[in-house]
Amino acid sequence: MRATVAIIDTEQLRRNFRLLRRHVEPAAVLAIVKANAYGHGLVECAELFRQEGAAMLGVAYVQEGIQLRQAGNPLPIVVLTPPQADEAALYCRFELQPLACSLPVMEQMAAQARRFGVRLRVHVAVDTGMHREGIPPSEVRDFLQRLSELEGLEVVGLCTHFATADEADPSFFWEQWRQFRDLVRELEAAGYHIPYIHAANSAAAVRFPEARWTMVRPGILLYGYQPWQGGEKLPVKPVLQWKSRVVAVRRIRSGEGVSYHRLYRARQETTIVTVPVGYADGYRYGLTGRAECLIHGKRFPVVGAICMDEILVDVGQEPVQLGDEVVLLGEQGESALWAEELACWLRTIPYEVLAGISSRVPRLYLQAQVDATEQLSSTLARV
Ligand SMILES: Cc1ncc(COP(=O)(O)O)c(C=O)c1O
Structure with a gap:
């Protein structure tokens, strides 16, 4: 998987x-x-x-x-x-x-x-x-x-x-x-x-x-997003998390560039990790130079051009390892990152972010009556 x-x-x-x-x-x-x-x-x-x-x-x-x-x-x-x-x-x-x-x-x-x-x-x-x-x-x-x-x-x-x-x-x-x-x-x-x-x-x-x-005829509210910003709200919560894992880790020197056209240059020696998601999955090219993701419960910048199947993240001096979880949308530790934020980076609306997650991304359904965190980690351990 x-x-x-x-x-x-x-x-x-x-x-x-x-x-x-x-x-x-x-x-x-x-x-x-x-x-x-x-x-x-x-x-x-x-x-x-x-x-x-x-x-x-x-x-x-x-x-x-x-x-x-x-x-x-x-x-x-x-x-x-x-x-x-x-x-x-x-x-x-x-x-x-x-x-x-x-x-x-x-x-x-x-x-x-x-x-x-x-x-x-x-x-x-x-x-x-x-x-x-x-x-x-x-x-x-x-x-x-x-x-x-x-x-x-x-x-x-x-x-x-x-x-x-x-x-x-x-x-x-x-x-x-x-x-x-x-x-x-x-x-x-x-x-x-x-x-x-x-x-x-x-x-x-x-x-x-x-x-x-x-x-x-509700749509967005069922999936956990507030349909409007003022007044009365129902305490719904987002339903979908989009997660991946680190598949490559490398150190680069100060001044080196990453990804197509080397749009991003490291200001100091740093660690760049590769995450297997790209614009063909709905992680849109328009996020180039704007997005962040979560690793070890902290936010790191997604750097360089978004590729069709991969993105690169500058994790600085954080000791990130192969296989570490990356959250594109969702929660990790105390941190969270939801579709409103991706939508803001893309100058679009949460609807487009969610509907744009392509069919290439497998959907996993967490079921009832089992501790969600436990289920999530065992599900991810299998992938
Ligand atoms: C005809 C119609 N009804 C209902 C909805 C649901 O809208 P919302 O997701 O804002 O609840 C839509 C969504 O665009 C729609 O086109």
Whole structure:
């Protein structure tokens, strides 16, 4: 097995889910597992959320839904990007629920559903201001009428997505919220009964009880990251640690350079260690000259250009040995380093850091009822 692994604490994932579920009750939870469950493992996380009582799962693409079906996950699965007509048969065959946001596409979906002899459940997507997908609120009633004339479809959901629920200034959030609320009221008054009304991502689910309706759609919070920086927070904790080991140790003289283009020069004689992780694993080239990692519970700079498969760390005079643990993301002794920090070095967001840990990095799942530290060290001893 590779020395570089992503370790997923399934008990912490469970705790995060429970904290969120209790917080939003009686709203149901659609757990977002797209992008390999934000890097944490699509099939494994989806199964845990199923055990914990998630009502539905959210993916971005049909292929992710098919992967879940092939792994035997029976939960309703909503595909959260606009469907393409040529995917209609896959939606029907694998019982995936599309967003309804185009009549011609829905006509094709309905035709396939009749061919397959199934009723395809769909969620009408409403564009309240994000302008990414969905139809304007003013067109929803007419759209619903047209959908009801298509045999083979059943509207089970009405949804929108907030663009700014994590911003300090909530004014645009409330604009979107008002539009959606008015639409929900109008449809109720017109006699529509749509069981799943959903809009809230993690930030909205925590901050705005008014935005929960019958179901919420959290992602980042389940994986242990705060969706917004102000006010009320749930005490979730990160679930994924990214660890490796030292595979080479060398002394270099003052003035010598390391890695491609010798971007970094030693100011004094020092020890450089090699760690087998690189940009092909998601440890991005953009971290060149900016990152730190943990060894022996201390922070050391990652130096020189990030390579495809390796990075170099200047550990100074620290007596680092072959095989010593290196933490890229996670905890070691009293020190910790989480995705917010990597995101800051990369001028990006924690979502991208987590989702960017590539499939080349093996995922290890720490199970319940065993001392986590013990399990972690025995797992790492095997790699
Ligand atoms: C449609 C939709 N709903 C919910 C989410 C979850 O967002 P978050 O991870 O901020 O909770 C996303 C994520 O981007 C999304 O695209």
